[in-house]
Amino acid sequence: MSELLAREPAGIRVEGVDLSYGATRVLKDVNLEIRPGEFFAFLGPSGCGKTTLLRLIAGFNAAQRGRVLVGGKDVSALPPWKRDVGMVFQSYALWPHMTVRRNVAFGLEERRLPRAEIATRVEAALRLVGLDGMGDRRPAQLSGGQQQRVALARTVAVRPQVLLLDEPLSNLDARLRVQVRRELRDLQQSLRLTTVFVTHDQEEANTVCDRIAVMNEGAVQQVGTPMELYDHPANLFVAGFLGTANIVPGTVLREGGAAAFEVAGGTRIPLPPGLAVPEGARLMFRPQDVSLLPPGSDPAGRRLIEGEVAHREFLGASMRYGVRVGGAEVLVDVPHTGGEGHLQVGGRAALALDATRVKLLAG
Amino acid sequence: MSDTPAGTLGVAAPASPGMRRFLPSRPGEAVAFALVALFLLAFLVVPVLTVVTVAFQDRATGGFTLAHFGDFLSNDLFTTSFLNSLYVSLMSVVVASLIALPLAYFTTRFEFRGAILVQTLGVLPLIMPPFAGAVAMGLLFGRSGTVNLLLGDLFDINIPFMEGLNGVIFVQSVHYFPFILLNLVASLKNIDRAMEESAQNLGAHGFRLFRRIVLPLAMPGYVAGASLVFIKVFDDLATPLLLNVREMLAPQAYLRITSVGLEDPIGYVISVVLILFSVLSLWVSSLALRGKDYATVQRGGGGLARRRMSRGQAVAAYAVIFLILALVLAPHLGLLLLSLATVWSFAPLPDGYTIAHYARVFAESSQYITNTLIYAGLAGLIDVVLGTTIALLVLRGRIAGARWLDYLAMSALAVPGLVLGIGYLRTFFGVTLPDGRSLASFWGIIVLALAVRRLPYALRACTAALQQVSASLEEAAENLGARRLRVIRRIVLPLMAGGLAAGFITSFATAAVELSATLMLVQSSGDAPLAYGLYVFMQSPAGRGAGAALGIIAVVIVGVSTLLSHLVAERGGGRKSP
Numbered sequence: 001m002s003e004l005l006a007r008e009p010a011g012i013r014v015e016g017v018d019l020s021y022g023a024t025r026v027l028k029d030v031n032l033e034i035r036p037g038e039f040f041a042f043l044g045p046s047g048c049g050k051t052t053l054l055r056l057i058a059g060f061n062a063a064q065r066g067r068v069l070v071g072g073k074d075v076s077a078l079p080p081w082k083r084d085v086g087m088v089f090q091s092y093a094l095w096p097h098m099t100v101r102r103n104v105a106f107g108l109e110e111r112r113l114p115r116a117e118i119a120t121r122v123e124a125a126l127r128l129v130g131l132d133g134m135g136d137r138r139p140a141q142l143s144g145g146q147q148q149r150v151a152l153a154r155t156v157a158v159r160p161q162v163l164l165l166d167e168p169l170s171n172l173d174a175r176l177r178v179q180v181r182r183e184l185r186d187l188q189q190s191l192r193l194t195t196v197f198v199t200h201d202q203e204e205a206n207t208v209c210d211r212i213a214v215m216n217e218g219a220v221q222q223v224g225t226p227m228e229l230y231d232h233p234a235n236l237f238v239a240g241f242l243g244t245a246n247i248v249p250g251t252v253l254r255e256g257g258a259a260a261f262e263v264a265g266g267t268r269i270p271l272p273p274g275l276a277v278p279e280g281a282r283l284m285f286r287p288q289d290v291s292l293l294p295p296g297s298d299p300a301g302r303r304l305i306e307g308e309v310a311h312r313e314f315l316g317a318s319m320r321y322g323v324r325v326g327g328a329e330v331l332v333d334v335p336h337t338g339g340e341g342h343l344q345v346g347g348r349a350a351l352a353l354d355a356t357r358v359k360l361l362a363g
Numbered sequence: 364m365s366d367t368p369a370g371t372l373g374v375a376a377p378a379s380p381g382m383r384r385f386l387p388s389r390p391g392e393a394v395a396f397a398l399v400a401l402f403l404l405a406f407l408v409v410p411v412l413t414v415v416t417v418a419f420q421d422r423a424t425g426g427f428t429l430a431h432f433g434d435f436l437s438n439d440l441f442t443t444s445f446l447n448s449l450y451v452s453l454m455s456v457v458v459a460s461l462i463a464l465p466l467a468y469f470t471t472r473f474e475f476r477g478a479i480l481v482q483t484l485g486v487l488p489l490i491m492p493p494f495a496g497a498v499a500m501g502l503l504f505g506r507s508g509t510v511n512l513l514l515g516d517l518f519d520i521n522i523p524f525m526e527g528l529n530g531v532i533f534v535q536s537v538h539y540f541p542f543i544l545l546n547l548v549a550s551l552k553n554i555d556r557a558m559e560e561s562a563q564n565l566g567a568h569g570f571r572l573f574r575r576i577v578l579p580l581a582m583p584g585y586v587a588g589a590s591l592v593f594i595k596v597f598d599d600l601a602t603p604l605l606l607n608v609r610e611m612l613a614p615q616a617y618l619r620i621t622s623v624g625l626e627d628p629i630g631y632v633i634s635v636v637l638i639l640f641s642v643l644s645l646w647v648s649s650l651a652l653r654g655k656d657y658a659t660v661q662r663g664g665g666g667l668a669r670r671r672m673s674r675g676q677a678v679a680a681y682a683v684i685f686l687i688l689a690l691v692l693a694p695h696l697g698l699l700l701l702s703l704a705t706v707w708s709f710a711p712l713p714d715g716y717t718i719a720h721y722a723r724v725f726a727e728s729s730q731y732i733t734n735t736l737i738y739a740g741l742a743g744l745i746d747v748v749l750g751t752t753i754a755l756l757v758l759r760g761r762i763a764g765a766r767w768l769d770y771l772a773m774s775a776l777a778v779p780g781l782v783l784g785i786g787y788l789r790t791f792f793g794v795t796l797p798d799g800r801s802l803a804s805f806w807g808i809i810v811l812a813l814a815v816r817r818l819p820y821a822l823r824a825c826t827a828a829l830q831q832v833s834a835s836l837e838e839a840a841e842n843l844g845a846r847r848l849r850v851i852r853r854i855v856l857p858l859m860a861g862g863l864a865a866g867f868i869t870s871f872a873t874a875a876v877e878l879s880a881t882l883m884l885v886q887s888s889g890d891a892p893l894a895y896g897l898y899v900f901m902q903s904p905a906g907r908g909a910g911a912a913l914g915i916i917a918v919v920i921v922g923v924s925t926l927l928s929h930l931v932a933e934r935g936g937g938r939k940s941p
Contacts, residue, residue: 106565154565158566
């Protein structure tokens with residue numbers, strides 16, 4: 001293991017990067033700071049530019065503007081083979097004409113290391129990913145999960161300054177995915193290796209990463225820890241992409257000192273004092289920030305909004321109701337504890353909204 | 364519906380041996396099986412076995428002997444011929460590779476507008492038989508040909524492109540390089556881009572990257588193409604004969620049989636050697652491809668990363684491409700000039716132009732053209748009928764041995780045309796037709812030889828066409844009350860139509876310019892097809908113009924059919940079953 005420990009963990013800086021393919025702008029003024037030793041994710045829907053950004057760091061794309069620094073050194077002008085940036089490809093890209101051992105040794109051979117050192121580092125890398133004894137197999141003889149471990153071993157064997165993972169879990173089945181993401185986290189921690197992880201799955205990003213950059217349409221929307229992003233999304237896209245969000249259109253009204261949000265159809269929701277009101281804002285809250293009460297009940301301190309149950313979905317741990325309020329539809333999660341009576345579709349319901357949890361967000 | 368248990372069972376039933384005995388028998392299937400087996404036995408297995416037997420048979424006692432092989436090895440002429448054949452085939456592979464490699468590299472590696480041009484280059488030579496251009500190549504590249512006359516004037520040098528074996532190597536590589544090019548481009552395109560990028564990411568670049576990653580991954584495709592070129596050249600009879608190169612195996616076998624006689628064992632010994640090398644190179648090719656399906660394209664993959672060329676690189680690339688284009692077009696151009704020339708010798712270009720050669724061909728020798736259309740048409744028809752029957756028996760039938768019909772039909776790939784011709788002569792010489800003539804001298808035997816030789820290609824086309832027809836479509840028709848033969852006629856054949864037409868045209872086009880078996884089997888020029896007529900004309904300087912005119916007609920026939928098959932294949936693409 002010690003053979004594979006990263007030298008000094010290196011950070012990555014992306015400064016003012018613009019990248020276009022012809023007329024299509026794929027990255028728009030991207031600025032990022034990834035700290036040394038951090039597990040960082042690029043999260044976004046397909047086509048948001050996250051893989052392009054990762055490939056830019058590895059040197060497979062060229063930006064029209066801006067620069068990339070790895071470990072404080074500008075690598076923008078360097079070709080991929082001089083960057084010392086390890087990348088694990090989505091398809092693993094194991095060479096079928098070489099054995100597992102030859103695959104892992106490749107980068108070390110390219111670095112002209114002494115033969116003895118190559119042998120020890122290959123064995124250490126295979127041991128690290130739990131594939132010792134598999135060195136003589138061909139990639140085609142391995143399962144998908146094992147192939148991915150080989151790809152990982154091949155990359156960490158050269159002790160890169162940083163590790164880039166392009167959708168590493170996308171080719172694995174659901175159960176394996178949970179196991180592998182934990183192992184990735186453990187590996188990253190034990191090697192103290194700065195790691196960038198590209199994914200479109202918010203759960204993956206939330207569970208393994210220290211910080212996440214949420215991307216959409218070529219631009220970084222927000223950077224933060226998973227919890228910051230979930231609790232304090234900067235805009236409607238981030239709110240909707242991380243978890244389920246109720247996004248309600250309407251207008252902000254001011255009555256004396258207090259502000260309220262009027263939903264199309266006339267229902268008013270009081271706003272907590274001091275809430276920032278951006279231009280063209282919509283009301284955002286999570287399904288679990290609302291509770292659902294039978295009509296007529298009146299808990300103290302909470303304003304009730306009347307609505308009609310439009311549909312419901314049983315999610316196991318909770319029942320998710322869609323309640324029509326005026327012109328909008330609000331999702332409400334009610335914890336399911338078994339044997340409880342539930343509201344029927346078409347029935348009336350009262351929503352109790354925790355006003356301290358609502359946000360006003362612009363698109 | 365298909366995911367219900369009943370539906371799954373219905374689809375799987377015909378294939379599962381356990382179910383077989385519960386299904387009603389189909390007598391028609393057994394009859395079809397027997398007829399196809401009989402045909403292959405009579406016109407492929409027996410003739411080839413006869414050739415092999417004669418090679419090992421003592422003429423006096425009829426017992427087993429290796430004496431003929433001893434004679435072959437102790438005769439300098441034959442050992443030289445053998446070594447020459449080997450040398451010419453290997454050198455043709457080398458030269459064809461030198462032509463194909465840069466073309467494949469440019470088109471797959473760079474953003475390159477000339478890619479279309481190169482793809483056209485890839486099929487152009489294939490629409491002309493190599494022997495058709497051989498004489499024209501002599502006029503362009505020979506000692507006193509156009510190029511050497513110009514080189515002599517300008518630099519006072521003379522390059523022996525066409526001297527002896529060089530000529531065969533030159534003509535064959537210019538003709539056969541597309542087999543390497545097409546295979547190489549296909550395998551380079553199939554390499555996942557990430558294969559190359561991950562190597563760069565780990566520190567490899569430039570030539571090391573090419574040698575350690577790109578080349579090994581492209582190797583199976585290259586070997587497949589190269590072994591095809593090797594065997595085509597090794598077996599070819601017409602090109603060396605037309606270039607007047609006799610010290611090679613195929614010409615020697617032909618000359619022994621035609622001049623010494625059918626009894627002379629050396630022709631049979633050579634045939635066995637030819638078969639041996641055919642099998643060997645097919646084996647090498649399958650070895651190269653086995654378990655090495657490097658088609659690794661996945662999401663985000665798709666060929667090597669394309670680089671933009673610098674101005675200097677682009678100039679160099681275009682220079683190479685145009686040089687090769689000129690080479691590839693040379694036989695076509697030379698043939699066209701020759702067919703229109705009054706006199707063309709010791710001059711860079713013909714002295715004058717005329718259409719008299721075409722007039723002569725149509726007036727005196729139009730039977731060559733009609734014979735070709737009839738023979739190739741019949742051969743194509745036989746191939747499609749046999750191919751469809753075998754495909755149906757293998758994919759839909761219940762006879763366990765049907766697979767062997769497929770293997771047997773495919774084994775024709777390893778039988779050189781010359782060998783089949785000799786086998787037919789020997790086997791059918793004693794068989795007399797009702798009118799008292801020998802079956803071996805009946806024109807129909809040429810059709811059968813052509814059909815057997817092209818059957819492997821037609822069979823693959825028919826099998827592919829049938830594989831696209833979902834078995835559930837047939838079961839639906841059976842479920843609605845249609846009997847087996849009606850299902851085939853009303854459902855299967857209409858859905859296969861596009862593939863069958865493509866198979867027919869491929870057989871037709873390649874049969875139209877076959878010469879190896881034909882040379883052995885043609886008994887009178889009245890029964891001869893176009894390729895034979897071309898060969899006869901080209902024997903004398905006076906006939907060259909007419910021969911070239913026939914060659915151009917052959918190119919037109921093959922070119923038009925190739926175009927047709929592309930059109931049919933494209934139209935058929937819209938009718939795949941869901």
